Amino acid sequence: MEVVLAGASGLIGSALADSLRADGHLVRTLVRGPADRPDTASWDPSAGRLDPASLAGADAVVCLSGAGVGDHRWTPAYKRTIRSSRSCT
DSSP, X not given: OEEEXXXXXXXXXXXXXXXXXXXXXXXXXXXXXXXXXTTEEEEETTTTEXXXXXXXXXXXXEEOOSSOSSSSOOOHHHHHHHHHTXXXX
């Protein structure tokens, strides 16, 4: 399978990417900075920018991007940050 993964640099995303690759799947990642490898594509979720070609040929898209849930205290303000950061659209 060909899988596009957003949030591949996080704890769960990196483990998922490693596991998928170990099982023989092709993993392409979406990154918020410049795409510096052939298996990465740049995107800007806050601006709603993603080249549709980045998803071409994908059998699955997994979105794990967003604010970290283990590295901050869950204050009411941070809970809003977590919720608002979970949109992959």
